[in-house]
Amino acid sequence: MSKVRVLVGTHKGAFILTSDGKRKQWEVNGPLFAGWEMYHLKGSPVDPDRLYASQTSGWFGQTIQRSDDGGATWTPVGNKFTYQGATGTHQWYDGTPHPWEFKRVWHLEPSLTDPDVVYAGVEDAALFRSADSGATWEELASLRCHETGPQWQPGAGGMGLHTIILDPSNPERMYIAISAAGAFRTDDGGKNWKPINKGLVSPIMPNPTAEVGHCVHHVAMHRSRPGVLFMQKHWDVMRSDNAGESWQEVSGNLPTDFGFAIDVHAHEPETVYVVPIKSDSEHFPLEGKLRVYRSRTGGNEWEPLTKGLPQEDCYVNVLRDAMSVDSLDECGVYFGTTGGQVYASSDAGDTWAPIVRDLPAVFSVEVQTLT
Amino acid sequence: MSGQPGSPRTVRVILPYHLRTLARVGAEVTLEVADPVTVRTVLDALEARYPMLCGTIRDHGTHQRRPFLRFFACEQDLSHDSPDAPLPETVAAGTEPLIILGAIAGGVA
Numbered sequence: 058m059s060k061v062r063v064l065v066g067t068h069k070g071a072f073i074l075t076s077d078g079k080r081k082q083w084e085v086n087g088p089l090f091a092g093w094e095m096y097h098l099k100g101s102p103v104d105p106d107r108l109y110a111s112q113t114s115g116w117f118g119q120t121i122q123r124s125d126d127g128g129a130t131w132t133p134v135g136n137k138f139t140y141q142g143a144t145g146t147h148q149w150y151d152g153t154p155h156p157w158e159f160k161r162v163w164h165l166e167p168s169l170t171d172p173d174v175v176y177a178g179v180e181d182a183a184l185f186r187s188a189d190s191g192a193t194w195e196e197l198a199s200l201r202c203h204e205t206g207p208q209w210q211p212g213a214g215g216m217g218l219h220t221i222i223l224d225p226s227n228p229e230r231m232y233i234a235i236s237a238a239g240a241f242r243t244d245d246g247g248k249n250w251k252p253i254n255k256g257l258v259s260p261i262m263p264n265p266t267a268e269v270g271h272c273v274h275h276v277a278m279h280r281s282r283p284g285v286l287f288m289q290k291h292w293d294v295m296r297s298d299n300a301g302e303s304w305q306e307v308s309g310n311l312p313t314d315f316g317f318a319i320d321v322h323a324h325e326p327e328t329v330y331v332v333p334i335k336s337d338s339e340h341f342p343l344e345g346k347l348r349v350y351r352s353r354t355g356g357n358e359w360e361p362l363t364k365g366l367p368q369e370d371c372y373v374n375v376l377r378d379a380m381s382v383d384s385l386d387e388c389g390v391y392f393g394t395t396g397g398q399v400y401a402s403s404d405a406g407d408t409w410a411p412i413v414r415d416l417p418a419v420f421s422v423e424v425q426t427l428t
Numbered sequence: 429m430s431g432q433p434g435s436p437r438t439v440r441v442i443l444p445y446h447l448r449t450l451a452r453v454g455a456e457v458t459l460e461v462a463d464p465v466t467v468r469t470v471l472d473a474l475e476a477r478y479p480m481l482c483g484t485i486r487d488h489g490t491h492q493r494r495p496f497l498r499f500f501a502c503e504q505d506l507s508h509d510s511p512d513a514p515l516p517e518t519v520a521a522g523t524e525p526l527i528i529l530g531a532i533a534g535g536v537a
Contacts, residue, residue: 092446116496116530117446117484133450133480137488 059428061383062127063391063412064108065399066095066421071110072399073128074412080389080403083412089131090122097164097378097421100127104172105425109191111162111177119161121177123191134191138162138179141198147181148210157181157201164378166221170228178218182209182235184247197247200233205252205269212236212272212291219377220276224283232286232301237272240288242301253301257290274317275377279326287329287356289319289377294331296356307356312343318380322405323388327355330382330390330406332375341372349392351406365409366400373398378421385426393419436460439470439515440525444497447485447528451478456525465520467499468511485528500527 059078065071070088089095093112101107108124110131119138122131138159149155160180168174177185177194183201185194209216220234231247234240239254257271264270272291279285288295288304292315295304308314313333322328329352335343342348347366350359373396383389390406393399397416402409439461448455459473468491475482486493491511493499498507501519518524 091449114446115533116444116494117450118494120450120480120484136483139489 059385059426061385061389062100062105062425062427063381063399063401064098064100064110064128064421064423064425065393065416065419066097066110066378067393067397067417067419068094069417071095071098071112072413072416074399076412078385080383080385080401083401085413086128088417089128093120094161095420096162097423099165099167099423100425101167101172101175102169105427107167107172107190109165109167109175111165113161119159121162121165121191135187135193138177138183138185138194139196140183140201141196142202145202146207147216148208150211152210154207157183159183160215161217163217163219164221166223169223169225176221176223176231178221178233180215180217181211182216182218182238184218184221184233186247199248200241200243200250203241203250203252205238208269209235209238210270220273222276222278222286224278225280226283230283230300232276232278234273234276234288236274237270237291239269239271240273240276240301253297254304255302256297256304256306257295258293258306259291261291275319277319277321277329279321282326285326285355287319287321289316289331291315291337294319294329294356307352309352309357309359311350311359316375317377318375318392320380320382320390322390323382323384324386325353325388328353328405329356330380331359332380332392334374340374345370345372347371347373347394349390349402349406349409362402362406362409364407365402365411371396376420378423379419381422381424383424383426389424391422391424393422395419435463437463437465437520438522439465439473439519440522441470441474442525442527442529444528444530446530447481450480450484453478458522461520463520465515466512467506467509467515467526470515470526471511496531496533498529498531500529501525 063074070091072087096111098110106127110122112120146154164178166176173190184197222232224230229246241250284300286297294308296307316334349362373394380392390402395418399412
């Protein structure tokens, strides 16, 4: 019998939600690491009992936790994230040079092939790799040291590297995204990085089509088509069919194309989900109606999914890492809100129900499909 | 009375709640600390016993105190003293604890 395990990171702890393949009855376990900010938890695709979690605090800094038994027990592992070599500067909010300072881990991405290998995207933006299950971390410094690095600037939430996508067909290729520097790709395992932002237009920048500086909120890929990427930018939903070499806008009929989360159906690579948010000034759904939008055409044509979601007086946000899908035959879709709800759909978004309603603000949602 | 330089003293340390849960200890831990007993030598001993606390009280590299943590002892705030300044003899003797605590900070949630 299949099972689903949902890993939820919140403002004040982590929660593990489990159900059988029907996804109707849920067991809620938590809070784990109560009181800590849990930015992200994710399991290894090759060993689902191996989980990694980013635990952070304004008082006590960064800790990384690892579980080898599916979240029943946890061990604190290495938390020493040291930038390699000269730290250099990026732009501060006022345009002045500002030295890189490690603040926290935003995203953990376990290897597709080795449970002991995991990548960490951090603020201030940099990429780290551990090859010993999180005990030690080494920076892939060529990203931070990219010639455009001094031009990178934090978004309102900090200069975080929040998206890491590993190409299942090419172990040397990886995509990352940074707010507010943009998207980058390596084709040699992280030795060299290329900005992949052609086609992005950001009127909030002095040069709206500059090579870097775009506030990319999230990027998603279907593993069967690793060259096709979908992006939720600050404004605009974008698509690339050539591994990020160029992007086209696919916002189409969305009522607003601002948002944070984006994901792709587990079995239909042209089916994409976003949660439109009113604007960069008002981070809540339009008209108080929480609506997921689904495109079955790879963008441009979007339909609202509302059954089971609040359609009045709803003013939550859905953050960039707070949406995920399972890979059961009928694809499940999940997202968490800043109001503490985690919603699940076991029919690809047609209908929704809350798994839990009153958690702390949800930072991240990751789903494991267990067999 | 001070011990001989290098001789171990038994020092009591009170940790803030979140570091107790991280290290899986009670409110107070006792440590053998080589004389002289200073914030630095106490933290060296604490981190050697509980490696998961490395980086949570002071920076890994610079050993600077994290900004929102404070060191109190004998009703004094020692946070801004040199980490190499001898702690009060009552702390070195284990009569009084060194208190590590999170600074009061309001928040949005």
